[in-house]
Amino acid sequence: MKLPLSDLYKESDRTYALALLRVIIGVFLIRKIFFNITSGEILYGLDSFVAHEEIYFLGLFELSSSIRNFHSELTLIFSILSVLMIFGIGKRLTILFVFFLFELFQRMNGLVLNGGDNLMKFILLYLVFADSFKFYTINKSNFKNTVLNKLNNLCTRLSAYSIMIHLCLAYFVSGIFKMHADVWFNGVASYYTLSLERFQGTPFNEFLAQNGYFVTISTYGTLFLELYFPVLIWIKKIRYPLLIAGILLHLSIFTLMMIYDFQFVFIMTYCLFLTNKEWENIIHWIKSLKKFTRKWKVRKLHRI
Structure with a gap:
């Protein structure tokens, strides 16, 4: 698929998918927090089975083990930020803090992670740079400055393709290992x-x-x-x-x-992997299907 260099500065045709992904991730994180909240002390507290392990945040520097004392407060902040992310409040800054907290909880207990958690971390990082606030948000992003608008479009396009390419690499690497x-x-x-x-x-x-x-x-x-x-x-x-x-x-x-x-x-x-136009067609098809179903039910009731 060829993409002219000049097109990178145009508005991305995947803004709907990015917004949908932002909302879905927010709901997913809240669900994850809800199911882990009763096991917080065992998973992340000082009495955790991994409490003796060192915590290297972002793999760069070591955090004090005393941070485990605040796992409940961090969980509350994490849940609030996830809700804010769903509604697009705070935009990129909110997603950045969600990414940091997600990374922190991963470092506090890496034994309960899976490949999905690893991919999720990178998706959050890519979303920090993407404009996922064209849909499903309280305040839509709007850059009046031409340079900032072009930069926003560039970052959004690169972020969307980064997520897609990352998924492709995850599949390919997994397939190569399976082959052996x-x-x-x-x-x-x-x-x-x-x-x-x-x-x-x-x-x-x-x-x-x-x-x-x-x-x-x-x-x-x-x-x-x-x-x-x-x-x-x-x-x-x-x-x-x-x-x-x-x-x-x-x-x-x-x-x-x-x-x-x-x-x-x-x-x-x-x-x-679907563009805004494709999502528009899918939504239109779903609405048409709902209308057809309603009409069919009404006709069935009249026959009775």
């Missing part, structure tokens, strides 16, 4: 995964593990998606089928293996 594992290379990884008690998400796992067709297709299908997603996603004609395949993959992992947050983070980044 015998169970994946030989097409039997799904069998071993579904057979483990830890991943018994449904009563059908054992049946699926014994189905050779399902095991082979799901194993090599996952490899194909991760290795070729970074290339095929930029081809417009197959973008929708590829996104649907990715969503189905993550939903199946969510359902069958009970791996939750990881899947949600990856799926929500998909919204950036």
Whole structure:
């Protein structure tokens, strides 16, 4: 996909997706805080099972372990900032503080993290530089100065593409590592995964593990998606089928293996691969579908 250099200074065509991503992340963080709040002392306090470990904030300098005494206050501040981020209050500065606190909690207990948490951290960092306040915000961003407006457009475009490229790299690296594992290379990884008690998400796992067709297709299908997603996603004609395949993959992992947050983070980044015009068409289609459903219900009631 070619992008003329001059177009980088034009308004991004992914501002709707960026705003949607900002809101979804805010809701996701509040949910995460809500589920961890009762375990705060065990996860982040002085009595935590990792309390003896050193805390290197941003990997640059060490923080005093006494900060664990304030994990409750930090959790409250984190939740408030997440709400402010949802409504676009404070704009980039709010997202910056959310990023700092998210990083701090990760450093206070890294044993409970997954790949989704790592990706989330970088998404927050990219959003600091993006103008995600064109939609779903109390005060929309408005730069009257031409230079500032162009700089804002440039940062927004680069931030959006940074998130998309980062996702592609995450898939590709994961696929490369899987290729070097015998169970994946030989097409039997799904069998071993579904057979483990830890991943018994449904009563059908054992049946699926014994189905050779399902095991082979799901194993090599996952490899194909991760290795070729970074290339095929930029081809417009197959973008929708590829996104649907990715969503189905993550939903199946969510359902069958009970791996939750990881899947949600990856799926929500998909919204950036659709432009404002495409989102407008999708919303229009949903509204039309709702109108059709209402009319159908009314006709059904009249018939009765």
